Amino acid sequence: MKTPRAVPAEQRVRHPTEVRRQLIVRAALDLMAERGISGVNAREIAKQAGVSPGTVSYHFASVREILAEAITVTIEEYYATLTAGIQQRTPTEALRALIDALFTDDTERHWRLWFEYWWSGNSDEDFAARQAARYADWHAQIHAIIAAGCDADEFSCADPDEVTVRFVALVDGLALQWLRGAPSLTAEQAREHLHRFVVDSLMPAPNS
Amino acid sequence: MKTPRAVPAEQRVRHPTEVRRQLIVRAALDLMAERGISGVNAREIAKQAGVSPGTVSYHFASVREILAEAITVTIEEYYATLTAGIQQRTPTEALRALIDALFTDDTERHWRLWFEYWWSGNSDEDFAARQAARYADWHAQIHAIIAAGCDADEFSCADPDEVTVRFVALVDGLALQWLRGAPSLTAEQAREHLHRFVVDSLMPAPNS
Amino acid sequence: MKTPRAVPAEQRVRHPTEVRRQLIVRAALDLMAERGISGVNAREIAKQAGVSPGTVSYHFASVREILAEAITVTIEEYYATLTAGIQQRTPTEALRALIDALFTDDTERHWRLWFEYWWSGNSDEDFAARQAARYADWHAQIHAIIAAGCDADEFSCADPDEVTVRFVALVDGLALQWLRGAPSLTAEQAREHLHRFVVDSLMPAPNS
Amino acid sequence: MKTPRAVPAEQRVRHPTEVRRQLIVRAALDLMAERGISGVNAREIAKQAGVSPGTVSYHFASVREILAEAITVTIEEYYATLTAGIQQRTPTEALRALIDALFTDDTERHWRLWFEYWWSGNSDEDFAARQAARYADWHAQIHAIIAAGCDADEFSCADPDEVTVRFVALVDGLALQWLRGAPSLTAEQAREHLHRFVVDSLMPAPNS
DNA sequence: TATGAATGAGAGTTCATTCAT
DNA sequence: AATGAATGAACTCTCATTCAT
Numbered sequence: 001m002k003t004p005r006a007v008p009a010e011q012r013v014r015h016p017t018e019v020r021r022q023l024i025v026r027a028a029l030d031l032m033a034e035r036g037i038s039g040v041n042a043r044e045i046a047k048q049a050g051v052s053p054g055t056v057s058y059h060f061a062s063v064r065e066i067l068a069e070a071i072t073v074t075i076e077e078y079y080a081t082l083t084a085g086i087q088q089r090t091p092t093e094a095l096r097a098l099i100d101a102l103f104t105d106d107t108e109r110h111w112r113l114w115f116e117y118w119w120s121g122n123s124d125e126d127f128a129a130r131q132a133a134r135y136a137d138w139h140a141q142i143h144a145i146i147a148a149g150c151d152a153d154e155f156s157c158a159d160p161d162e163v164t165v166r167f168v169a170l171v172d173g174l175a176l177q178w179l180r181g182a183p184s185l186t187a188e189q190a191r192e193h194l195h196r197f198v199v200d201s202l203m204p205a206p207n208s
Numbered sequence: 209m210k211t212p213r214a215v216p217a218e219q220r221v222r223h224p225t226e227v228r229r230q231l232i233v234r235a236a237l238d239l240m241a242e243r244g245i246s247g248v249n250a251r252e253i254a255k256q257a258g259v260s261p262g263t264v265s266y267h268f269a270s271v272r273e274i275l276a277e278a279i280t281v282t283i284e285e286y287y288a289t290l291t292a293g294i295q296q297r298t299p300t301e302a303l304r305a306l307i308d309a310l311f312t313d314d315t316e317r318h319w320r321l322w323f324e325y326w327w328s329g330n331s332d333e334d335f336a337a338r339q340a341a342r343y344a345d346w347h348a349q350i351h352a353i354i355a356a357g358c359d360a361d362e363f364s365c366a367d368p369d370e371v372t373v374r375f376v377a378l379v380d381g382l383a384l385q386w387l388r389g390a391p392s393l394t395a396e397q398a399r400e401h402l403h404r405f406v407v408d409s410l411m412p413a414p415n416s
Numbered sequence: 417m418k419t420p421r422a423v424p425a426e427q428r429v430r431h432p433t434e435v436r437r438q439l440i441v442r443a444a445l446d447l448m449a450e451r452g453i454s455g456v457n458a459r460e461i462a463k464q465a466g467v468s469p470g471t472v473s474y475h476f477a478s479v480r481e482i483l484a485e486a487i488t489v490t491i492e493e494y495y496a497t498l499t500a501g502i503q504q505r506t507p508t509e510a511l512r513a514l515i516d517a518l519f520t521d522d523t524e525r526h527w528r529l530w531f532e533y534w535w536s537g538n539s540d541e542d543f544a545a546r547q548a549a550r551y552a553d554w555h556a557q558i559h560a561i562i563a564a565g566c567d568a569d570e571f572s573c574a575d576p577d578e579v580t581v582r583f584v585a586l587v588d589g590l591a592l593q594w595l596r597g598a599p600s601l602t603a604e605q606a607r608e609h610l611h612r613f614v615v616d617s618l619m620p621a622p623n624s
Numbered sequence: 625m626k627t628p629r630a631v632p633a634e635q636r637v638r639h640p641t642e643v644r645r646q647l648i649v650r651a652a653l654d655l656m657a658e659r660g661i662s663g664v665n666a667r668e669i670a671k672q673a674g675v676s677p678g679t680v681s682y683h684f685a686s687v688r689e690i691l692a693e694a695i696t697v698t699i700e701e702y703y704a705t706l707t708a709g710i711q712q713r714t715p716t717e718a719l720r721a722l723i724d725a726l727f728t729d730d731t732e733r734h735w736r737l738w739f740e741y742w743w744s745g746n747s748d749e750d751f752a753a754r755q756a757a758r759y760a761d762w763h764a765q766i767h768a769i770i771a772a773g774c775d776a777d778e779f780s781c782a783d784p785d786e787v788t789v790r791f792v793a794l795v796d797g798l799a800l801q802w803l804r805g806a807p808s809l810t811a812e813q814a815r816e817h818l819h820r821f822v823v824d825s826l827m828p829a830p831n832s
Numbered sequence: 833t834a835t836g837a838a839t840g841a842g843a844g845t846t847c848a849t850t851c852a853t
Numbered sequence: 854a855a856t857g858a859a860t861g862a863a864c865t866c867t868c869a870t871t872c873a874t
């Protein structure tokens with residue numbers, strides 16, 4: 001998860017723009033995870049990336065752009081991880097895998113960056129639109145799994161829409177408590193709570 | 209050791225420190241609600257409060273202190289409002305009143321400031337400790353209502369702790385979706401969802 | 417040597433201007449000795465004196481004036497101490513007493529303040545004139561003792577003026593090394609050096 | 625996170641850091657000599673150096689650092705001048721050359737800056753350590769000349785250590801009187817006094 | 833493509849002084 | 854005589870951005 005901090009300094013390499021952009025974005029991500037968004041500035045990004053401030057400006061129009069790009073990358077990677085665990089399983093297994101992937105030590109960084117960035121006031125319209133779409137996707141994916149489970153009689157659900165909203169809200173709310181750290185909720189506890197929620201809401205006692 | 213300036217005075221209004229501090233905090237809150245936390249600075253606070261920058265520094269040691277104070281005030285007021293609606297009611301009525309008070313246009317500002325400040329990295333240890341205590345209070349209050357309802361046989365609940373955690377997480381998660389604005393959840397929908405959650409979790413069908 | 421830091425705060429007393437001025441000057445001296453001249457400001461002087469900033473401004477036209485007054489007081493006291501030890505003695509005893517009074521732990525504060533203030537750029541013409549007169553006095557006093565010793569055949573000196581200049585310069589130079597602290601010269605060593613100087617220059621071997 | 629400004633550029637001159645640092649230090653020295661240390665600030669240094677305030681900050685971490693560097697340069701140059709006149713001479717000639725180099729109109733600026741800075745409270749530990757070493761060097765150099773003179777029978781001295789301390793103190797004390805300007809001692813008189821001191825202390829009448 | 837010295841507006845903070853009370 | 858809230862210019866330092874090389 002940590003980008004190596006290679007800073008040759010003497011033998012500076014020329015990279016195609018896309019490669020250099022990625023290196024800079026990775027450097028920015030490391031800094032953001034370490035010091036928080038307000039602790040990141042152009043000079044530090046340049047130093048972390050092993051290039052001069054001019055190089056950073058050459059490849060990006062502004063620091064804002066770097067941060068937005070970095071957050072986008074973080075979220076893409078996170079969703080890719082989540083989605084990867086879902087494919088080709090029964091709905092029950094899919095939900096279990098999803099919940100287990102949501103809160104891990106690896107994902108804490110993603111959640112933290114995401115929350116912090118969201119409220120930092122740095123997001124522009126373009127970015128907001130993309131994230132809204134991403135969030136709708138996430139919502140739809142949960143809904144699809146639940147609906148499939150209902151269809152296959154794995155789940156017994158009166159209202160899949162209702163359960164979806166509740167599930168998504170619960171995920172965000174538990175994440176918040178987890179990151180906030182008080183009254184301390186561990187990643188494991190958050191996962192267990194979600195598993196219980198699935199059982200309670202979608203798998204009622206067979207004799208009822 | 210440099211010669212200082214004269215003071216025109218015009219129409220100086222004098223206030224006791226406590227009054228002036230409150231005026232400055234209110235000015236800061238207005239700015240924070242309008243422009244976000246990163247859009248607030250000492251000069252603007254002074255202008256908004258109708259005083260000179262020196263006056264702000266006279267009453268507060270730092271801008272950070274103003275922001276922390278402002279957020280504290282916001283939260284205190286919000287919790288006071290919530291708590292006011294709870295007293296002297298049956299548990300069922302108390303929960304209903306609480307939910308209706310949680311998401312209103314008035315409270316949006318509180319939620320927004322609260323989230324933004326939380327992630328801004330401006331909070332110090334002292335502040336964090338106070339907020340953790342406040343959050344624990346909130347948790348305890350919900351738990352008390354639910355437990356009282358169970359004791360009075362208004363609610364039927366297997367595990368009050370479980371329900372409390374779920375309720376609190378749901379509140380935060382719905383608030384997040386509401387403020388985030390995508391996929392747009394209105395305050396009314398959030399309230400309705402919570403009301404349904406109470407019915408589902410605490411008031412099962414009587415014949416069961 | 418330390419002014420007590422009485423700060424009643426509740427029961428503030430009214431003092432005649434001269435008394436209040438002295439209290440403020442003493443407070444300023446304590447601060448100057450403790451933190452150096454650049455570490456002293458109007459607010460701190462007021463706090464140390466147990467009065468409000470306004471009171472300081474009421475009694476003094478400027479901070480500069482307080483500092484000048486404070487240094488003047490310091491020097492007056494120092495010279496009074498030096499002079500006290502000289503009266504009614506033989507020239508030899510007078511010089512000995514003088515040298516012993518020059519460098520003591522008590523006088524370090526006086527020297528330090530004096531040097532620091534001298535170079536701080538705060539001295540105005542009025543102050544400079546008074547200090548020049550004071551310095552001429554000091555010079556004359558040394559000269560008088562030496563001349564008296566020569567007249568009384570206690571000292572054998574070819575040129576009293578010459579010896580006076582050398583003695584005065586030596587005093588200042590040793591003080592500088594002492595305060596500077598490197599290569600460490602103690603107060604005792606400085607005194608001994610001056611005593612040897614007196615013997616060398618004014619009391620040659622009787623058989624020569 | 626605020627939008628920055630454009631740069632007019634006009635006639636920007638670019639220098640390697642080391643060159644620019646020296647130019648800034650020279651500018652600071654000019655100001656210090658003219659207005660005293662307390663009259664120097666970052667803005668003025670920038671203006672004097674013909675650069676923007678930002679450029680000053682780019683090359684130095686703080687104003688303090690500039691002042692310390694400036695004083696160091698001053699002292700280095702002064703000692704270099706003194707030392708230059710000493711080499712390859714007899715001890716007698718060396719001392720004469722040294723004394724003549726000590727007090728000249730050129731060196732007044734060095735003495736003044738040195739004294740002023742010493743008491744300004746701006747010096748840090750690092751600086752103090754370096755200056756202590758420099759002062760020890762100076763002491764050692766005087767001692768070496770005197771000892772060489774004694775060995776070569778040019779000087780007749782009972783105690784070279786004693787004479788060294790006295791010589792160094794005399795130099796500082798005379799400098800103080802010279803710069804202080806009251807009771808006015810000229811550079812020429814100071815030099816003459818030191819020459820007489822050398823004759824008195826190290827070159828007694830041949831018949832003794 | 834990459835550099836890094838240069839920019840300058842603006843940030844937070846300090847502080848001697850004023851003046852209504 | 855004493856207060857202390859208020860002032861505002863001036864301070865040092867930051868930093869995203871520019872541009873000649």
